Amino acid sequence: MNLDTLVNSIKTYEGITRKNFIKGATKILDDTYNIAGRTALGFGDDASAIDIGNDKYLLMAADGMWGQLMEGNPQWAGYCSVLVNVNDIAAMGGIPMGMTNVISVNDPELCNEIMIGIKEGVKKFGVPMVGGHLHPDTPYLALDVSITGIVGKEDVITSAGAEVGDVVLVAMDLDGQQHPDFKLNWDTTTHKTAELVQAQIMAMNELGKKHLLTAGKDVSNPGIIGTLGMLLEASEVGATIELGKIPRNSTVDWEEWLKVYPGSGFVLTAKEENAEECIKILEKVNITTQVAGRIIEEKLLNLTHQGQERTVFDFNKDMIIGIKEEIL
Amino acid sequence: MNLDTLVNSIKTYEGITRKNFIKGATKILDDTYNIAGRTALGFGDDASAIDIGNDKYLLMAADGMWGQLMEGNPQWAGYCSVLVNVNDIAAMGGIPMGMTNVISVNDPELCNEIMIGIKEGVKKFGVPMVGGHLHPDTPYLALDVSITGIVGKEDVITSAGAEVGDVVLVAMDLDGQQHPDFKLNWDTTTHKTAELVQAQIMAMNELGKKHLLTAGKDVSNPGIIGTLGMLLEASEVGATIELGKIPRNSTVDWEEWLKVYPGSGFVLTAKEENAEECIKILEKVNITTQVAGRIIEEKLLNLTHQGQERTVFDFNKDMIIGIKEEIL
Known part of the structure; x- marks a missing residue:
């Protein structure tokens, strides 16, 4: 070697x-991360942290699946969408509470495969997928998942x-x-x-x-x-x-x-x-x-x-x- | 008339x-909504509710912007992505805490317009966009936003x-x-x-x-x-x-x-x-x-x-x- x-x-x-592109996009929001006075951690970490009182932070993260993964193996992409989000909360020391998803798909069969993968992930990681939005008529295939967790303020x-x-x-x-x-x-x-x-x-x-x-x-x-x-x-x-x-x-x-x-x-x-x-x-x-x-x-x-x-x-x-x- | x-x-x-398609997709997850024993409301409402103790529910929702809106006016789409999510939490009687987004775009200029719209929304509704994920190389244009709010258990x-x-x-x-x-x-x-x-x-x-x-x-x-x-x-x-x-x-x-x-x-x-x-x-x-x-x-x-x-x-x-x- x-x-x-x-x-x-x-x-x-x-x-x-490919991470480089993020900078310009988030810069625009720079002065609004703490608009409500509760944001403890903004962009730049695995998850953001919001103070909800009772010595707790909400942790929020979101991930989109790569197109290659979605096209190559939608079921595995569904599974991974859970895995990557749960790991973002774990990395902050938090406990994952729930996930939502947005699926863009135009083939019910493909949608089915994604959902089967998501379900396997939900069962493995023990975190429910509780809601979402479905675009049933897009010319492209996409899966975005977001997660919310909880962590003690001192423990993040x-x-x-x-x-x-x-x-x-x-x-x-x-x-x-x-x-x-x-x-x-x-x-x-x-x-x-x-x-x-x-x-x-x-x-x-x-x-x-x-x-x-x-x-x-x-x-x-x-x-x-x-x-x-x-x-x-x-x-x-x-x-x-x-x-x-x-x-x-x-x-x-x-x-x-x-x-x-x-x-x-x-x-x-x-x-x-x-x-x-x-x-x-x-x-x-x-x-x-x-x-x-x-x-x-x-x-x-x-x-x-x-x-x-x-x-x-x-x-x-x-x-x-x-x-x-x-x-x- | x-x-x-x-x-x-x-x-x-x-x-x-176009709402009809959702049924089959969510049916697969039917028996996993409450996998961690904390889910109070699963699919089917404006937001889902998860019990986090202290007599509080987390409210979680997600929305994807319609392609027509994204292509026609990305700045307005960015603004609306905040509006629709905040209204989902409002409809449940909750207080919105924060949002995350996933943007799929391949043109920095378009990305910029979306972010400007998001920022206008953030300032208007007073809810921070705290994190997200950017696909900088997709052949399509998409914006998905998710939101988390808090509501009293008895007040939802x-x-x-x-x-x-x-x-x-x-x-x-x-x-x-x-x-x-x-x-x-x-x-x-x-x-x-x-x-x-x-x-x-x-x-x-x-x-x-x-x-x-x-x-x-x-x-x-x-x-x-x-x-x-x-x-x-x-x-x-x-x-x-x-x-x-x-x-x-x-x-x-x-x-x-x-x-x-x-x-x-x-x-x-x-x-x-x-x-x-x-x-x-x-x-x-x-x-x-x-x-x-x-x-x-x-x-x-x-x-x-x-x-x-x-x-x-x-x-x-x-x-x-x-x-x-x-x-x-």
Whole structure:
């Protein structure tokens, strides 16, 4: 494996580059995130947080499924629409309460397949799909799902809390398989019991409640390194990561592994003294977790391997999402 | 005006007939609405309700914008995406907390216009757009918005509570204009202050808190009569309505008026003794409200005018949405 090839492959991965467009779109809303005076976290995190009193935050997130996924396997797309949304709430330390969806479809058969996939997801993750909207006559196929969760005000895990000297934990469920149609989907849930899958979500809630993390994100389209990059960007810090310390299922090569969208995977930061307890809590639910690096002051994401070091992102000039986390 | 022509025009209105497709799609999820044991209201209402403790329900709804609207006027579509969602929460007696969106677009200029419209809506209705997802490379243009609100458990206004003998109130803000591009959009908000528009939303919250209604819905795509039909379907009752008692801005003819999507319009039912107080509360915020009919046992929606009576819907054989409200 050549480190330069790997770094270049991460930097140019579509899952990262297509995030860039978001900046201009959200900038317009900049001064209205807190229009009602209740918004605690605006754009830039896995979910936004709204103060609803009783020491609770509402967490809200939304995700649209990629067209390729919808056309290639609508049932799997339906399932994934649940998975990605639930993980957004888990990443914030929250408990998912319910989802809504908007489906655009013109073929009842396809619509059926999507709904079957959604139902499998609902049963696996234990989060109901309670409403939605159906466009029965669109020339295109689309599925958008939004989720609402609840988290204790003091327990919320954000992307923006990483501090210099913190350790970086990479947490990945290694018991999985590459989806036959989509090799970058690291499926860790379909073969597991609903009980274990839901326990994985609740493990993040436990980490939040125990205040063991300084920051966290679920690994999504940008992959492990890209997701860490988003966390560093939000926290306005850098990190140095040792490739070999990233938990990996050895049936998948590094280039693919660093791009997978996992069923259960998180990038976390913590004070060094809390790392061991975090690892224990996650490993109890089959999420293999290792200290893979450390937060540094320079706004760089450095990857080291066998004595070599390369800079993957220089946040002084690169940007992934380009939005400063709004903590209001 | 010919009553038969009018009735036929309502029955065949696209805003009503395109609702039919929903039934099959949601049936698949039938036994999973309450998978976590917290769902109080599933599909079939303006918003779903989830018990979050502290005597509060989360209200969740989602809406996708029609393609015609998106293509014809993306800025207006953005504005309307806020309006329709806020009205869904208002119709349940709730207070809107926040929204998320999924935008599918491939032209930054168009994306910009949508966001400008959303921002106008956010400022007018005072509800923040806190997150979302952007598909920057779709061959189609779409905007889906979801909303979460909060309502007191005892104060929620559902579609399913209308009882035989209740009066039917039709509540419409008459101070408006037909949108120049979309004559069936009865715009009552763009020219009003944010304060008054938000007071209209809170008037529904007041009706909920005071337990003055037995059922209610916001007038949406199916128009005044179609929306009432959905309420009757959910409540498993019928109604007889006097056309001339429906508040109307006389610049719009009846056929159009009964199809408009208003900025602020509701179909409500109440015990007769509470009608006057409801009317007072709504008229204080410029929503003209009249007793327009009465709930009957036969599952028919009858429209009367100048001594003539016609049946618009016979729920023994017709269906609008075809979903029984899920009260869990």
